[in-house]
Amino acid sequence: MLNAAYLTALVAQAAPAGEVVMTPAGWAIMIVSLASVLLLNVFCFYRVLSLPPEAAEGHLKAPLEIDTGDLSDPD
Amino acid sequence: MLPYFISLLVLGIPLCWAEWTMGRYGGRHGFNSAPGIYSVVWRHKLARYLGAFALLIPLVIYMYYVVIEAWCLGYAVSYLTGDMMLGSEPEKYTEHYRNFVGATKDGFLTDGGNNQLIVVLALVIVVNFICIYRGLSAGIERFCKVAMPLMAICAVCVLVRVLTLDGILSGLAKMWNPNAEELWDPATWLAASGQIFFSLSVGFGIIINYSSYLKKDDDVALSGLTASSVNEFFEVGFGGMITLPAAFIFLGVAATTQGTFGLGFIALPNVFAAMPGGQFFGFLWFFMLFLAAITSSLSMLQPVIAFFEEGLGMKRHASVAFLGLISALGTLIVVYFSKNTVALDTFDFWVGTLFIFLLALIQAVLYGWALGIERGYDELHRGAQLRIPRFVQWMLKYVTPVYLLAIFGGFVYSSGRSELEKLAKGGVPLLSVAFILVIFAFLLLLVHIAGKKWDREGRFDKLPK
Numbered sequence: 001m002l003n004a005a006y007l008t009a010l011v012a013q014a015a016p017a018g019e020v021v022m023t024p025a026g027w028a029i030m031i032v033s034l035a036s037v038l039l040l041n042v043f044c045f046y047r048v049l050s051l052p053p054e055a056a057e058g059h060l061k062a063p064l065e066i067d068t069g070d071l072s073d074p075d
Numbered sequence: 076m077l078p079y080f081i082s083l084l085v086l087g088i089p090l091c092w093a094e095w096t097m098g099r100y101g102g103r104h105g106f107n108s109a110p111g112i113y114s115v116v117w118r119h120k121l122a123r124y125l126g127a128f129a130l131l132i133p134l135v136i137y138m139y140y141v142v143i144e145a146w147c148l149g150y151a152v153s154y155l156t157g158d159m160m161l162g163s164e165p166e167k168y169t170e171h172y173r174n175f176v177g178a179t180k181d182g183f184l185t186d187g188g189n190n191q192l193i194v195v196l197a198l199v200i201v202v203n204f205i206c207i208y209r210g211l212s213a214g215i216e217r218f219c220k221v222a223m224p225l226m227a228i229c230a231v232c233v234l235v236r237v238l239t240l241d242g243i244l245s246g247l248a249k250m251w252n253p254n255a256e257e258l259w260d261p262a263t264w265l266a267a268s269g270q271i272f273f274s275l276s277v278g279f280g281i282i283i284n285y286s287s288y289l290k291k292d293d294d295v296a297l298s299g300l301t302a303s304s305v306n307e308f309f310e311v312g313f314g315g316m317i318t319l320p321a322a323f324i325f326l327g328v329a330a331t332t333q334g335t336f337g338l339g340f341i342a343l344p345n346v347f348a349a350m351p352g353g354q355f356f357g358f359l360w361f362f363m364l365f366l367a368a369i370t371s372s373l374s375m376l377q378p379v380i381a382f383f384e385e386g387l388g389m390k391r392h393a394s395v396a397f398l399g400l401i402s403a404l405g406t407l408i409v410v411y412f413s414k415n416t417v418a419l420d421t422f423d424f425w426v427g428t429l430f431i432f433l434l435a436l437i438q439a440v441l442y443g444w445a446l447g448i449e450r451g452y453d454e455l456h457r458g459a460q461l462r463i464p465r466f467v468q469w470m471l472k473y474v475t476p477v478y479l480l481a482i483f484g485g486f487v488y489s490s491g492r493s494e495l496e497k498l499a500k501g502g503v504p505l506l507s508v509a510f511i512l513v514i515f516a517f518l519l520l521l522v523h524i525a526g527k528k529w530d531r532e533g534r535f536d537k538l539p540k
Binding site: 023034037051069 | 076077080107216217244245247248249250252253285289294297300301304305307308311312315316370374377380381384390391393460461
């Protein structure tokens with residue numbers, strides 16, 4: 001989800017007009033940021049996909065798949 | 076980006092684990108709503124009232140989130156009918172966006188300025204409430220398991236086009252070049268941590284509710300980290316490489332004047348106009364965004380429904396109807412006061428940033444000091460598929476609250492006055508904040524009534540010390 005205040009801050013700090021070139025620090029931050037989130041994803045997916053089937057099946061949940069227990073007698 | 080990644084490591088991921096853990100702990104002791112769960116974690120009467128924040132936040136965010144959801148569906152429909160193929164002039168997309176959302180004047184939409192959005196908004200609200208009324212949420216989640224990878228493929232196509240645009244290095248530079256001056260501004264740190272909370276749904280009151288329905292040995296450690304990592308991948312990999320660089324390329328300094336939610340709705344149509352099959356990709360993109368948004372908005376309704384059921388003894392259908400009425404009031408305010416999306420931005424700043432920040436602080440203190448890090452460590456590792464280093468517990472007890480307090484104090488010192496001056500001018504910002512406070516007071520009253528009921532029933536007497 002997006003957060004307006006953060007986008008405002010990002011846009012405001014990058015506001016200067018005209019042609020701007022990527023600095024070495026800019027390249028470094030971009031590459032390190034992308035590499036770190038990619039590595040974290042690889043690690044998590046490796047751990048999830050290497051779980052025994054019964055552990056992965058019953059114990060990993062997405063919120064909307066969780067049974068809230070109030071649907072059997074809603075009225 | 077530096078404050079963003081520090082916030083992710085110090086706040087986002089640890090607090091995500093803390094929230095899942097406390098929620099499951101509260102659920103094990105018979106409570107599903109935040110006021111009840113906080114009362115289990117901290118056996119003090121004040122705890123239940125702190126839970127009112129965890130009801131207010133998802134409720135108010137839902138009020139404006141559903142409007143943005145309608146923008147997404149409205150744009151998807153416009154792509155389908157060809158109305159969004161406006162050529163290669165960026166100004167046309169800006170003008171279309173402003174007319175579409177009613178940014179030109181208050182009451183634009185209710186005066187018949189864009190009947191399409193009114194119809195789509197009504198449809199979106201009805202779909203949300205039918206899903207939550209009939210319990211179709213799980214079906215949507217399963218559908219999104221297919222739809223989201225499709226959106227990722229679509230995003231890769233858009234990414235390729237953005238990275239081959241003229242002037243892309245300039246756009247990337249504006250996004251990624253560090254700006255040392257900004258690091259000294261507490262508002263940047265507040266906004267960065269707010270973004271982390273928003274993207275991981277930490278401090279929202281949602282995770283604490285959903286985790287209370289888990290079984291006692293369901294994993295929360297690996298699930299929490301995996302959810303966080305995928306969120307980050309989409310946000311940094313696609314958000315940071317597509318929307319903002321594209322906004323800088325097509326809008327230049329005008330990007331600063333379009334309101335933050337508007338950026339994606341102005342910048343991306345420019346990208347679609349410049350790529351082969353733009354109409355198809357435009358439709359796919361905004362329709363997928365709508366689907367993703369609906370999973371979020373549905374999850375925002377459940378915490379309050381759970382409280383109405385548990386605290387006030389209402390059944391699901393009655394609580395859904397009651398919630399529908401309250402949330403419609405806020406959505407009407409956002410829709411009517413549409414000029415420059417001031418009402419929406421005010422709701423988002425006060426609740427979507429500040430209150431989330433406060434709730435995150437409350438939860439860090441509850442976890443570190445009321446539940447306790449030893450008990451927290453044991454709870455977190457119950458059924459865990461991943462070992463979390465012990466220093467994370469110490470971080471949650473000491474570093475996270477101090478970090479949150481320091482940023483908040485710095486923000487109040489540097490920008491508190493100007494924010495209050497904005498309100499002092501009156502008008503829509505003051506009205507919006509007054510509305511939020513009225514809803515908060517109403518929720519506090521309901522929490523008080525629920526607390527009395529729980530006390531009468533002796534719910535807390537049965538709990539182990």
